[in-house]
Amino acid sequence: MIDDVFSTTDDKMQKSIQALRRELDTIRTGRASPALVDSINVEAYGSIMPLNQVAAISAPEARLLVINPWDKSTVPAIIKAIQKSDLGLNPASDGNSIRLVMPPPTEERRRELVKLVKKKVEDSKIAIRNVRREAMEEFRRMEKDKEISQDENRRASERLQKLTDSFVEQAGEVGQHKETELMEV
Numbered sequence: 001m002i003d004d005v006f007s008t009t010d011d012k013m014q015k016s017i018q019a020l021r022r023e024l025d026t027i028r029t030g031r032a033s034p035a036l037v038d039s040i041n042v043e044a045y046g047s048i049m050p051l052n053q054v055a056a057i058s059a060p061e062a063r064l065l066v067i068n069p070w071d072k073s074t075v076p077a078i079i080k081a082i083q084k085s086d087l088g089l090n091p092a093s094d095g096n097s098i099r100l101v102m103p104p105p106t107e108e109r110r111r112e113l114v115k116l117v118k119k120k121v122e123d124s125k126i127a128i129r130n131v132r133r134e135a136m137e138e139f140r141r142m143e144k145d146k147e148i149s150q151d152e153n154r155r156a157s158e159r160l161q162k163l164t165d166s167f168v169e170q171a172g173e174v175g176q177h178k179e180t181e182l183m184e185v
Helices: 002-025 072-084 107-144 150-183
Strands: 041-044 047-050 055-061 064-069 098-101
Touching: 002 107, 002 150, 041 072, 064 072, 072 098, 107 150
Parallel strands: none
Antiparallel strands: 041 047, 055 064, 064 098
């Protein structure tokens, strides 16, 4: 019974870390990464679609992204969507593909991005702590319903705290790695 709660809790905490990694991948570091533009929404075929569903995105060089739309008629819509995004990139098109050159971010912009990373890491830590709170409530309910003893509840709570601490530390490490990447010139 307790193991089921731990299994669910561990799974949810893993997903929080994965979500943090995905969010941090979308923050521009000066290096070209297809994940940077994956989530840009493009108006194509009468609906809004993610860019990665209307085009192939590649990074042939460290500071260059090439977007090859599957349908050439979507090129203007893709350019418009990139310009509307908050990435600050200027797309260049030859009619068939779109090239995005990644200028290195300024010192001020890098500091803003570090603040954004810290906020996302803190949000992830809060999500992990919320998962812990849910598990603690489940343990209390189980004790109240006489499914587990007081001692089992205490031991499970201590084990849960160690699990939570490890995931909070992991989130901090992921954020620290991204901050280091951002501050590289």
